[in-house]
Amino acid sequence: SDFFTFLLCLCLFSDPGNVESVSVVTQTTSSLTLRWNKFNGISTYRLEYEVNGAPVSRDINGAAGETVQHLVSGLTAGTEFSFSLFTVFNGVSSSGFSFSAATVPENVASVSVETQSVNSLTLKWDKVNSISTYRLEYEENGAPVSENINVAAGETFVQHVVSGLTDGTEYSFSLFTEANGVSSSGFSFSAATAPGNVIKVEVVTQNTSSLTLKWDKVDGISTYRLEYEENGAPVSENINDAAGETFVQHVVSGLTDGTEYSFSLFTELNGVSSSGFSFSAATVPGNVGNVSVVTQNTSSITLRWDKVNSNSTYRLKYEVNGAPVSENINAAAGETFVQHVVSGLTDGTQYSFSLFTVLNGVSSSGFSFSAVTVPLSVTSVRVLERLVDRVTLEWENPDQAWKHSLSINDTNASITQQKTTNVVSYLISNLKPGTMYQFSVTTVFSGLSSAAYIDHTLTQIDCSAVSWRVTNSSIQGTVEGLFSKATASNGSETLISPEGKNVKFSGLHPGATYEISLLYETLSELYPQCSINIPIIPPSIFAHCSYWGSGYSALIKWDQPVGVWTTGELTINGKTVTLNPDENQLIVDGLQPAKTYKVSVNSELETEADPLRSELFTFFCSTDNRGVIGGSVFGVLLIVVLICVIVFLVRKKPDIIRKKSFLSGSTKSDSKGNFCFRVIPVAKFPDHYHQLSLDDNRGFSQEYQSLSPAGTNQTQKAATLPENRGKNRFTNILPYDWSRVKLNTPTPNNILDYINANYLPGYSSSKEYIACQGPLPNTVSDFWRMVWEQKVKRIVMVTNCVEAGRTKCEQYWPEDRSPCAHGNLIVSKMSEERQSNWVLREFKVKHAKDSEERIVKHFHFTAWPDHGVPQGTEVLIRFRGLVRKHIESEGSKAPTVVHCSAGVGRTGTIIALDVLLQQLQQERAVGINSFVYKMRQHRSHMVQTESQYVFLHQCIMDSLQPPGVQEENVYENGDLMYVNATALR
Template structure:
């Protein structure tokens, strides 16, 4: 190193001197002698002499190659290749070399990189002046390169690290080394590992790999497309691809513009889904048809209870025809909705799936029963096979709305607005998800209203023309049976006079027998043949008659307008109060129940004349006695004269039978007695009812929170028998409604008497109807009367449903008559979807506090209600209301019960039943006029239907006082209501 330093210093000195001397073209020869002595184990000095001649053209030193130096070096060993150094010596020696050398060889002009792999780089260059020896240095490694062959040198550098930038220095060596040609080259990066498909759909494939560190980027190639990807990516989604297509992907890593060898991945895009599936359903199978996707034959059909693989070799019930595929999915459950997913398969890759639902056809109902048959409606019941299904009923071509019931195992449907005695074909279809089962078909026939027929009876025959279908009519009286085969006219002859016959009409078809109607009819009793005999010297007569052939229950004997009743089997009666030797007109009529003989036996009876003289004497004495009595009373008790006529003066005798039933035969006399002395008897009986029940508690009704629920402050329900609404409120406040259970003929809770709903209590009213399972409502008021609201209209005005709380009310029908309107409501609970039918009987011809114009219309209206009660057969109470729920309400309830009592017992207890009602609700039968009207109804019911006796009761509130002058309780109640 010291030698090189000396040489360098010398050269710099020469150049400096040349510049000072201004030499433009000179040659300088310098001789340097260096002596070095090296002794093993110690340092000594020897002499080495080197002579170097340096020739330099100073003017061209920066643009021309330097002239070769002549160097003389003494050494013991040669230099280590291209790295100049002092030779290591092992002994004391002195080497003297004296040579003359030329300049180092030139560097190569360029080096080309032929190939780069993960562990090697292949280089090539042209020889410099045909020099064969080169040294390639990189890192701590030097490669010796010696090629004597002609042509460029190719050298492979191996054992390199992938993805690394190497700096190379290439020296040309010819004794001396060139200054070195520096260049850089990189090895190819390693390939990404775990290159695979992560997912796909119809238009894209997602590829993933394990990240390769220290690279520049990735290149993904496929189908002549090239995509550059960030070096940090681990996944790439290739989009805009074609569905159902195979793709070959190659992923390269890139470092220094050099790519790896690349890794491959084959992936396919998912095929498209089918566009649509045509479905044909049966009860236990569905047939599916779809168009192929790109002629694909492989599909997977998944559904709730299984799956089907559809391929070339295993079609599993599926067939192909042209461009379509048809598949039958069997062993399904009827009436069930199945969810299907159909996948198209391409090279084991499924499409996203086409989803659709296909319900199976529901089954036909196994049975349908006609449980009720009335004149205008029938009731059908059938098994509710599945609570999610609906059912559609069709009768004679008329299709009903779908029916369903999620709470019961059977479904009940009432079909209304039918014609009496008419045959109806019906079909019932199960409906599920828009699919209809095979219909269940059958027929039935509506009943006939025998009671409405015009029955013509004699004392030995019954005839009538019947509207409606029947095959045979029979009349039964014990073992005595009569048959009429007429298809329209019923005729029975040879009957027993006065007997009661049970008439039944039947209709036979297809081995089925329908009982069309039953009717009890009593024919006219036999005529009586009577005569009279003398008795008590002419002050009484004896009327006698023979026991006739036939049945009779009573005989009516009328003597000069006064009627006397004799019960069978008595055949005579003594009539007192006659006058001797006087002729009396007598009529004798037989009765069988309420039926009277065709004509009375009329004759004249002559009283015994022997009592005339004795009677005259007695009359004179009696007159004198009466005069004396009058004078005595006038003198001693003049106040008696100012009183109203006493009962004994007027002949009135108030009945003391308030708690007893009056036999039908004695009721006319009872009525007559009460009517005497300006209806004094009625007034006294009615006044005695005023305090009945008033000592009972009404604590709930007077609670502050319940006061607004009462229409009148003085008409409040008793606690013990009030109707309670269902509630979860522990204090029981919200269970209140102004209504009481009322007794009937056969049950203590046969009716519910309630006020007309207020706007704030309409929802409570319908809650009561639903919770009490009411089948009928009797309304005996109008909503508006005299310009005042008597009752809130609690039903829809038309067929549009109205919601009251959780109950949806729909008016199905409305039939308006002169004196009443009949409606039918459908009531549906929105929570449970349960539906019920409610009949609404609305009597419109009854004024407030008054009475109807005649008894006949109210009796007829009551008959409609009673007919429905008996045919419907429900034990649920009947709701009856007017405005306050006591006057007209009490009257119609009383009339219904009393007519039942009259029919079944041949007796009636009006006062007793009104008394019983008032123990359940105050003011029942609110006015004396209504109390009298009840008696008149019973009187008229005892008369033949064709009587035209004028009713004495007016339909006005104003003249009620003139008719019933002693109705003080009525007047007081009127004043209270006027102030309400």
């Protein structure tokens, strides 16, 4: 018993032993159920652990039995806890049994499907308390699949791709959180893979506003979604197709014509869409609204239309000679319209076109229209008939469907169509004789005209309508109408009239019949205008008489005249005797002695009309010679009287005989010897003026016309050089070489020294004037150079710079006081004084190199119309007096420059007036005709018109009148005749 007591005491006072093991019976997210076998039947234990860092101690009193089971609650999910289990006996604890156990982790809160494809799903969930280990369980084709998922640290979420799945299948997933070898209860969810896309979409029909689409179903799926854009706005259409069909057919409507659409077709299953099948399809484009024809010619048509919705591709169909033609047209980008040339067409043909808008290989229904090509132009027109007042034109017509239009430049003309077959002809009537008519012929087809064939034709002249003036050696007539050559032929000779409408043939054979022919000749054509046979007056018979029959008869003799005559008449003492062309004398009886008879004789020429008679030749025939002595005595007395008169004149007026002025001299004749130039004394001038004025100024006209050939045989080589042509204002007013003014040049040079100017004689000097044209813009410097080199002191200007809207002369002086430079010369205007009919200016001319200065007076007459004459003689005579006064007061021998526009008409008139008034003052006589002739020897066309020539005579007449009684000038602009009017125009 003592030993038992000893052992009991030993047990009471020693540590109890530890449990051998502890098992975890159940685990939850917040508790653990522990179980262990009792140590030596002891039922008291103490369990120690930490929760969230705080120590926890639990006393455990086990129930009867061999094991102890204890629930540890209030734990944190998914946490491994370290436990110490102490056996407690009689207040004594064992050393403790240590073990660990973990609570069940929490499930994920939710799982999202990030992406779905046909064979995979991308899943995403937030980590559970930063746990990185998970397990996903599902089935694939009936076989269980478990995937362990270990996520890298650092992320707050887990993203996992489940691959190898079947498309269009819904899967049931369980996702377990795993921590410390313990899995959560699992989070269950489902997700479906994307269904497959359709393989192909077919466009069944297309129109301008809809597309019918067709595709095979995907695995029998009937739900689809079609997405596209319309006018920039997205459109989505859900398509649920009825069961039973293996395909889907869907109409997409409300579309825009001619538009290519990009479609995406999605297969939908379980709320999941496929990735989408993309395709494009285009609606039928709209037709063009209208096609216009821009240009047409014989082989092509240019078409133009507005683009359809900016589309640039079109197709044009038509036929050429029965063969179909299709043209693909790709228009340039950037333009809002298309312009296309259809070439290789047939002239004058109507074509039917169909124009299709093409987009992505789809054509519109087509716009139909027609257009025609231009017919061929007429290539040649024949003049079938050309008469005085009408012409007939004819040309070929290759196509009966073509019409023609003829026009002519005469509103009074009447045009009549003669015939239309393969040849077309028209009669044009009511035309004017001798007129050039331009006509145009156009071919017309379907309202379209060809290019005009333009040509001209000339109506003939009626020679019989001309008033021919016939003498025994000439034929003259003024012909109205176009002709360039007039000839007169009598079979043995042919004469040509000078150019101009005044036809004149002289030196003809008296009594001969001449064929007058008028021609109009161009470089390529010759138009016979008309011809007429005109017999001219037979030759005059010049007869004289001899005594015969003791005074009771007279012997009349005549030289056989040169020419043709058929008979003649001699009249003496009231008796008419017929002359025989084969004889040259006859005896007239029945006269009285010692008497003088007036005898007239003329020849005659028989013609188809009235006979032509020569001019009467009249002479006096004495029948006896007893008055011969008395006549001789009378003649001697007459000579004595004449000698006495001459002696008286020499003593009283010696200067009349002795003075020989620059203009005086012996009587002169022209080159043909048929006109005499005379100096008319003052006393005889009024009668001379009156004689010239008779018969509507016939004498003036004859005198003026006699001046035409003066100087015309002189050369003008320098003026016609190509380099000098641009320096001439008019092509026919050119200076003669011998009298032209030459500018100073280092060496002789007909180009550098040229200016359109001539020296003109005055009353006492052969170079008193320089007549020149009004400066051109390119000759102003040359003009001032001439003034400087000739040391000119005065310039007389008898034109205005602009007349009737036309430039007559370049203004060569400065408008204000600002100097103008012309080469080396600087011109300044010092003063200007304006009167009603003239302007007086003073210029300072300075040479830039040597600074020499000169003063030049400018006398500008402003009241003289071109080609005419001033209002009256007084104003021009007064203006001439101003110029003459300056010449005489200045005393320089330098020439005076005179110019108008051409430098011949008004220029020649003012120069002639100055010289003739000097001659009138010095000699009391005047030679107008001779001085104009002299001027024309120095420069052509001086005193250019007949009215100016008459005006000179009027000036002299008015100068002879006492002041205040001058007659009003009736010749103003009375004659605008030019020496060469055509060329001057």
